[in-house]
Amino acid sequence: MISVRGLRKHYQVHQRPPGLKAALRSLVHRSYTTVKAVDGISFDIRPGERVGFLGPNGAGKTTTLKVLSGLLHPSDGEVTVDGHVPQKREEAFLKKIMLVMGQKQQLLWDLPPAETFELNRAIYDVPQAQYKKTISDLIELLEIGDLIVKPTRQLSLGERMKCELAAALIHQPRVLFLDEPTIGLDVAMQATMRTFIKEYNEKYGATLILTSHYMDDVAALCPRVIVIDKGLLSYDGGLDALVQRVRPEKRVVLRLSEEVDAARLSSLGRVVTHESGTAVLQVQQEAVNATVTRALSTLPVMDLTVENAPLEEVMSELFAESKARRTAASEPVPA
Amino acid sequence: MKVKRYLRLLGIQLKASGLLSLQYRADFFTEGLTSLFWTFTALAPLFVVYSERPNLEGWSFGEALLVVGWFTLLQGILEGAINPSLTGVVEHIRKGTLDFVLLKPADAQFLVSTQRFQPWRAFNVLTGVGLFVYAFMHLGRWPSVTGLLASVLLLGTSTLLLYSLWILTVSAAFFVVRVDNLTYLFTSIFDFARWPSSVFQGVGRGVLTLVFTYVIPLALMTTFPAQAMLGRLPPQSLVGAVVGAGLFAWGSRQVWLRSIRRYTSASS
Ligand SMILES: Nc1ncnc2c1ncn2[C@@H]1O[C@H](COP(=O)(O)OP(=O)(O)O)[C@@H](O)[C@H]1O
Numbered sequence: 001m002i003s004v005r006g007l008r009k010h011y012q013v014h015q016r017p018p019g020l021k022a023a024l025r026s027l028v029h030r031s032y033t034t035v036k037a038v039d040g041i042s043f044d045i046r047p048g049e050r051v052g053f054l055g056p057n058g059a060g061k062t063t064t065l066k067v068l069s070g071l072l073h074p075s076d077g078e079v080t081v082d083g084h085v086p087q088k089r090e091e092a093f094l095k096k097i098m099l100v101m102g103q104k105q106q107l108l109w110d111l112p113p114a115e116t117f118e119l120n121r122a123i124y125d126v127p128q129a130q131y132k133k134t135i136s137d138l139i140e141l142l143e144i145g146d147l148i149v150k151p152t153r154q155l156s157l158g159e160r161m162k163c164e165l166a167a168a169l170i171h172q173p174r175v176l177f178l179d180e181p182t183i184g185l186d187v188a189m190q191a192t193m194r195t196f197i198k199e200y201n202e203k204y205g206a207t208l209i210l211t212s213h214y215m216d217d218v219a220a221l222c223p224r225v226i227v228i229d230k231g232l233l234s235y236d237g238g239l240d241a242l243v244q245r246v247r248p249e250k251r252v253v254l255r256l257s258e259e260v261d262a263a264r265l266s267s268l269g270r271v272v273t274h275e276s277g278t279a280v281l282q283v284q285q286e287a288v289n290a291t292v293t294r295a296l297s298t299l300p301v302m303d304l305t306v307e308n309a310p311l312e313e314v315m316s317e318l319f320a321e322s323k324a325r326r327t328a329a330s331e332p333v334p335a
Numbered sequence: 336m337k338v339k340r341y342l343r344l345l346g347i348q349l350k351a352s353g354l355l356s357l358q359y360r361a362d363f364f365t366e367g368l369t370s371l372f373w374t375f376t377a378l379a380p381l382f383v384v385y386s387e388r389p390n391l392e393g394w395s396f397g398e399a400l401l402v403v404g405w406f407t408l409l410q411g412i413l414e415g416a417i418n419p420s421l422t423g424v425v426e427h428i429r430k431g432t433l434d435f436v437l438l439k440p441a442d443a444q445f446l447v448s449t450q451r452f453q454p455w456r457a458f459n460v461l462t463g464v465g466l467f468v469y470a471f472m473h474l475g476r477w478p479s480v481t482g483l484l485a486s487v488l489l490l491g492t493s494t495l496l497l498y499s500l501w502i503l504t505v506s507a508a509f510f511v512v513r514v515d516n517l518t519y520l521f522t523s524i525f526d527f528a529r530w531p532s533s534v535f536q537g538v539g540r541g542v543l544t545l546v547f548t549y550v551i552p553l554a555l556m557t558t559f560p561a562q563a564m565l566g567r568l569p570p571q572s573l574v575g576a577v578v579g580a581g582l583f584a585w586g587s588r589q590v591w592l593r594s595i596r597r598y599t600s601a602s603s
């Protein structure tokens with residue numbers, strides 16, 4: 001469905017000095033630097049897959065999505081989406097895809113979302129009958145019946161985002177790019193969006209790429225993740241396998257019926273936290289069984305669970321790792 | 336088929352603008368009053384000049400009134416149908432939402448050019464027409480049918496010319512600013528607005544209005560149609576205006592297409 005080969009996108013950035021005078025002078029004498037936003041990445045995505053893009057800020061996730069949706073021309077490399085070359089921006093291609101950006105909105109600000117829907121219906125040439133059906137489905141799934149007749153500016157961020165998603169789906173895109181669709185939303189709204197996105201993917205078999213700041217989004221939605229860091233692909237595979245690789249240790253969470261000496265806990269494994277009757281231990285995977293057995297026999301355990309390290313931690317460790325590798329690589333060789 | 340689709344799109348965009356302006360119904364009266372005020376301001380020197388002589392450079396009072404009428408009418412078209420969309424594009428570029436326009440399977444130039452109208456500006460158009468009627472009453476005759484047709488044609492070319500200049504201005508922004516730095520340009524312009532506010536307020540719009548209304552060959556846009564109404568326009572001028580406007584529109588379209596190709600949107 002999507003094929004990316006050696007994609008590069010370099011921006012020429014004009015160095016803009018501070019101050020009005022310097023800024024004016026720089027209009028004549030311009031200095032440019034090259035930002036390698038995406039620096040040679042390759043991957044393939046099958047139809048109907050849900051893939052998460054992970055990476056720290058400035059990694060090149062948005063840039064990649066924009067190239068995939070035809071908004072940016074790649075500096076180098078080959079990209080096809082369902083047989084189309086995105087940058088040609090053919091109508092047939094544009095009718096198949098959509099890019100949703102959590103930080104930007106297409107809804108007309110002063111008019112009710114219903115007007116934007118109507119406009120999109122006409123732009124995408126959606127037949128009236130299909131439009132009615134899609135809209136009523138979307139209204140029901142997203143519970144936006146009352147919202148779409150109010151001016152957009154009167155809606156809360158979460159309500160707006162739901163309508164934004166509806167506006168993006170009127171033409172039933174087969175490929176959906178979601179760039180931080182849940183940014184700024186509260187936990188309940190994030191969960192609603194997640195459920196909806198998953199339902200859309202399952203119902204229409206749409207291919208989906210998602211970037212998000214919230215690891216929970218990715219964990220809940222994407223069996224496969226692609227990690228991008230500084231424009232380079234550093235991991236492509238299952239989320240579980242990624243966690244396994246970066247942080248093979250497990251966490252044993254103990255709820256204790258009475259206070260226990262810190263020393264007794266640390267004899268079982270590394271204590272991550274220990275407060276008010278709950279202790280979290282980190283142990284090697286092979287040692288999980290033994291630790292659990294020992295904990296149950298030696299401690300007043302009310303409840304015990306074994307978990308993976310939180311995704312946030314896994315990620316920051318992954319990024320710290322690759323950063324360390326980069327600095328090591330760029331260390332000057334002593335003469 | 337294509338034409339039909341775009342006409343339908345235009346209809347929807349117009350409807351949206353209409354709904355919007357209904358939200359600001361009070362504007363109807365302010366627009367009306369402002370339009371009348373400016374018309375009379377523009378007329379005042381005319382009255383002064385013609386109170387001393389019957390004729391100026393071959394133009395009688397009634398004939399000069401026609402020129403003012405065309406000026407008023409074109410101003411209404413400019414501010415009602417062209418400027419609002421210009422402001423809209425600048426906003427799109429600033430907020431990075433031009434991306435959404437480019438994602439649509441329809442001509443981007445069409446979409447941005449029809450995104451916003453200010454229907455209340457039709458008041459200027461009506462004022463212009465009112466001036467025509469008054470002028471001809473003053474002249475004591477009516478225009479010929481061919482003269483009228485020619486002037487309507489010239490209305491078309493003048494509008495096309497204004498619109499093409501508008502497209503060129505927007506495209507120039509894409510080019511001059513090395514694309515990736517487009518946002519910088521507009522933030523810089525807005526930076527100015529933050530200075531002594533009373534001095535710079537609305538400089539962006541003010542300058543554009545100035546350029547569009549005065550710097551552009553006014554003769555072509557106001558004098559030609561007035562002459563046509565009077566039946567005094569040489570046929571070759573008419574042909575020249577049509578061909579010229581057509582070429583200009585074509586050229587600006589080419590520039591627009593190239594600049595869109597260079598557009599890279601702001602990072603988010
Ligand atoms: N239009 C642009 N002009 C110049 N540099 C840009 C532009 N867009 C993005 N960048 C730079 O490219 C890099 C990648 O940005 P982006 O793709 O937005 O990252 P992400 O979405 O992963 O946070 C960043 O260093 C960013 O500053």
Ligand SMILES: [Mg+2]
Binds near residue numbers: 603
């Ligand atoms: Mg981003």
